[in-house]
Amino acid sequence: MTSSLDWQAIHAELTGIETITDPQQLTKLSLDYYHFSPILQPQLADKRADLVVRPVNEAQVQQVAQVCVRHKIPLTVRGAGTGNYGQCIPLMGGIVLDTTRMNQILWIKEGVAAVEVGVKMAAFDKQARLQGWELRMYPSTYRTATLGGFIGGGSGGIGSINYGQLRDRGNVYGARVVTLEDHPRILTLRGDEVQQINHAYGTNGIITQLEIPLAPAYPWAEVIVTFGDFLTAARFGQALSDGDGLVKKLVTVCADPIGGYLTALQEFIPPGQSCALLMVAESSLDPLEALVKDYGGTITYQKRAQEAQKGTSLAEFTWNHTTLHARAVDPSLTYLQTFYFDLERVAAMYEQFGDEVMIHLEFLRVAGRAIPAGLQLVRYTTPERLGAIIECHEAQGCAIANPHTYILEDGGRKVIDPLQLAFKEQVDPYGLLNPGKMRAWGEKFDRK
Amino acid sequence: MTSSLDWQAIHAELTGIETITDPQQLTKLSLDYYHFSPILQPQLADKRADLVVRPVNEAQVQQVAQVCVRHKIPLTVRGAGTGNYGQCIPLMGGIVLDTTRMNQILWIKEGVAAVEVGVKMAAFDKQARLQGWELRMYPSTYRTATLGGFIGGGSGGIGSINYGQLRDRGNVYGARVVTLEDHPRILTLRGDEVQQINHAYGTNGIITQLEIPLAPAYPWAEVIVTFGDFLTAARFGQALSDGDGLVKKLVTVCADPIGGYLTALQEFIPPGQSCALLMVAESSLDPLEALVKDYGGTITYQKRAQEAQKGTSLAEFTWNHTTLHARAVDPSLTYLQTFYFDLERVAAMYEQFGDEVMIHLEFLRVAGRAIPAGLQLVRYTTPERLGAIIECHEAQGCAIANPHTYILEDGGRKVIDPLQLAFKEQVDPYGLLNPGKMRAWGEKFDRK
Numbered sequence A, B: 001m002t003s004s005l006d007w008q009a010i011h012a013e014l015t016g017i018e019t020i021t022d023p024q025q026l027t028k029l030s031l032d033y034y035h036f037s038p039i040l041q042p043q044l045a046d047k048r049a050d051l052v053v054r055p056v057n058e059a060q061v062q063q064v065a066q067v068c069v070r071h072k073i074p075l076t077v078r079g080a081g082t083g084n085y086g087q088c089i090p091l092m093g094g095i096v097l098d099t100t101r102m103n104q105i106l107w108i109k110e111g112v113a114a115v116e117v118g119v120k121m122a123a124f125d126k127q128a129r130l131q132g133w134e135l136r137m138y139p140s141t142y143r144t145a146t147l148g149g150f151i152g153g154g155s156g157g158i159g160s161i162n163y164g165q166l167r168d169r170g171n172v173y174g175a176r177v178v179t180l181e182d183h184p185r186i187l188t189l190r191g192d193e194v195q196q197i198n199h200a201y202g203t204n205g206i207i208t209q210l211e212i213p214l215a216p217a218y219p220w221a222e223v224i225v226t227f228g229d230f231l232t233a234a235r236f237g238q239a240l241s242d243g244d245g246l247v248k249k250l251v252t253v254c255a256d257p258i259g260g261y262l263t264a265l266q267e268f269i270p271p272g273q274s275c276a277l278l279m280v281a282e283s284s285l286d287p288l289e290a291l292v293k294d295y296g297g298t299i300t301y302q303k304r305a306q307e308a309q310k311g312t313s314l315a316e317f318t319w320n321h322t323t324l325h326a327r328a329v330d331p332s333l334t335y336l337q338t339f340y341f342d343l344e345r346v347a348a349m350y351e352q353f354g355d356e357v358m359i360h361l362e363f364l365r366v367a368g369r370a371i372p373a374g375l376q377l378v379r380y381t382t383p384e385r386l387g388a389i390i391e392c393h394e395a396q397g398c399a400i401a402n403p404h405t406y407i408l409e410d411g412g413r414k415v416i417d418p419l420q421l422a423f424k425e426q427v428d429p430y431g432l433l434n435p436g437k438m439r440a441w442g443e444k445f446d447r448k
Helices: A007-013 A023-028 A040-044 A058-071 A121-130 A147-153 A191-196 A230-242 A263-268 A282-294 A320-329 A343-356 A383-395 A418-427 A439-446 B007-013 B023-028 B040-044 B058-071 B121-130 B147-153 B191-196 B230-242 B263-268 B282-294 B320-329 B343-356 B383-395 B418-427 B439-446
Strands: A018-020 A051-054 A075-078 A095-098 A105-109 A112-116 A133-135 A174-178 A186-190 A206-216 A220-227 A248-254 A274-281 A298-303 A333-335 A360-366 A369-374 A377-379 B018-020 B051-054 B075-078 B095-098 B105-109 B112-116 B133-135 B174-178 B186-190 B206-216 B220-227 B248-254 B274-281 B298-303 B333-335 B360-366 B369-374 B377-379
Touching: A007 A051, A007 A058, A023 A051, A058 A075, A058 A095, A058 A174, A058 A206, A075 A147, A075 A206, A105 A121, A112 A121, A121 A133, A121 A147, A147 A206, A174 A191, A186 A191, A191 A418, A191 B282, A220 A230, A220 A263, A220 A282, A230 A248, A230 A274, A230 A282, A230 A343, A230 A360, A230 A369, A263 A298, A263 A320, A274 A282, A282 A298, A282 B191, A320 A333, A320 A377, A343 A369, A343 A377, A343 A383, A418 A439, B007 B051, B007 B058, B023 B051, B058 B075, B058 B095, B058 B174, B058 B206, B075 B147, B075 B206, B105 B121, B112 B121, B121 B133, B121 B147, B147 B206, B174 B191, B186 B191, B191 B418, B220 B230, B220 B263, B220 B282, B230 B248, B230 B274, B230 B282, B230 B343, B230 B360, B230 B369, B263 B298, B263 B320, B274 B282, B282 B298, B320 B333, B320 B377, B343 B369, B343 B377, B343 B383, B418 B439
Parallel strands: A051 A095, A075 A095, B051 B095, B075 B095
Antiparallel strands: A018 A051, A105 A112, A112 A206, A133 A206, A174 A186, A174 A206, A220 A274, A220 A298, A248 A274, A248 A360, A333 A377, A360 A369, B018 B051, B105 B112, B112 B206, B133 B206, B174 B186, B174 B206, B220 B274, B220 B298, B248 B274, B248 B360, B333 B377, B360 B369
């Protein structure tokens, strides 16, 4: 598709914008953590952008959009490339728009912030905390990931035990979006309109700015609790999540032997132990201790907030990072993403699959209730077996957000989002944005 | 019991402590809002203390305790007397200990505060907010009620939609308590130990100081939403309570015709309308508006935080104050306190009782879930009919915290708390503290 393009003319039209054509850089800036999946690995390994651009402001984004529309160049938007499903991998070459130079914090006031799309989340939090605020939720890639990448390709994370997911009303207030129409416009989306571009993999507009609500900042203590028995650890996780008087930000529970893969934490998770990795407000440490006692757990690690800031945060061993660390030890491992909804299903799946599917739970709020979800570690054998494991979970009422697909609708959503499709029809009439990712579009237009 | 006492000697032993014997004052300082209940009214109307003392510090409390033990004088502790079940009404005369002169804030730091027992909640909040914090929960009597009274005789209130109830682990950190042993001691209770005196009506120790965790302060906007249909209003209330992305502090829903009793709000609640009275963070007003639209409600009143601070807070029309305002219009009304647990039961009770039991819902968190509870207004006829209404609710799975009894165990708890009984045996061996209120004690000792 892209070989017929007049790249010399294109480069000329991109004057003033940083461009990258070095092959090694193109490789690095075309890929993400898709290799977590042995299914995606062969499908995506050879995908490359022809060119990467790094605009520094919205005007340059608009300029890039104009060039792409004029030449009908596929355009894929990229944050820090920390996703795991190839969200930002350009399936059809073309231009990758790297947002990381648009990283200004525009303002922070009274619990709301406006930022440029490429701001790194940890950098943002550092500023916000000076005013007593912090991000409501962030992924385990918080130190490098961008806020725009999280909203475009993520769903929830550390903090979701309080605020649910990004999709929940009230967690994103506004966005500015550049369109890929003949004359690219800048649209301002507010409130529910933001759902049009929320978790849409950049298929329907280039987000340039975001307005987000914040959470009050707490000094977060970090705690590891170990348990001789996984299901007791899971019940403890549920009780902590349901403990209305305890202030927390992270409730992770890993079945034995997952602790063994967290090399840096080995001394705190003895072999044979299941563990909970927690972030709780310092002022909730006393009631936490009482709860731990109720469930017969052992606190093996405890850092107050100030101390915790110095090293690697426990958060970096949770959510997708658990998988990252495990795969560093055993690259044959892969993972799933599962809503169990209740502990009965957790117990059933634990019993059924044993060590083939090592359960890693993340508790989060869904429609007002704290539920166990999970990013299980799977001892991978064949695509068929992986499919069978997924089917078995679904048959028992679990919901799997399949991380082994780069298709938007085949992941967590399962269904076509008519809102997002309609918005794409409006703002990307030529289907240039991240082509091949939104199945609804392909079915409606590409196959005509 | 008290007529045989040597009051002259007692007065002499109370030297240095403010005492009150004026009959009008004794009446005022012996009673509370027990008259909400036509059952309690005749039982309690004539109960009087012989003497009221107003200690200014813990040493004076200890002095009072010593005098009471020496002379075997009943001692009933009182905050501002804003309870509704006669919690602080002295059934057997004796001394009432008014805590309102012990009202110092000892310290506020990093989301935790230590206070003297008699601090008024609104006064405390004013100070705490200067540091960015506020009370996690408070009753509708917030302007006059004391923190100690709330913990001794209350259970939850405005803010319980986030933090659950006072009884939930982590909502009270510590207490100092003066005993009524032969040599009164000062005990320090921490963590779970506090449950011994939490909601014990002052039957097992005189609380002198409290350590409590706080909530981050938000600028709370106040909003009234009206609905043509009560059950839609109730569903809206549940959805707002379950909306993880919306920050709120109060979700009250009143069926028509309750709005008509809220005289000061009449212009905002047209006849025939059910209403929701809300406190939400200013930054959540936009997503709230979207939610209101989803449920077909009409926002008839909206004040930003700064404006709301000037007049009477909407909170003062909710929780027990709804009953207060309704009874000001129609003193024949009384009330119930009900955990419906889900909207199906709300609908069933709404259909069954119609206007005889006008439903006033307060949403609050119980074990991690937002549930509808209520303080219904009841058109009172006879004790038998009131009993039948309670029975009918219980038969359908509602839990009634009966407000028509002054007996600790017959209210919300239903069962004897062995912890509180054991603590009373230890610290009040002569059964002098608020005698007649803890049934377990009476059964064990008084009837021997």
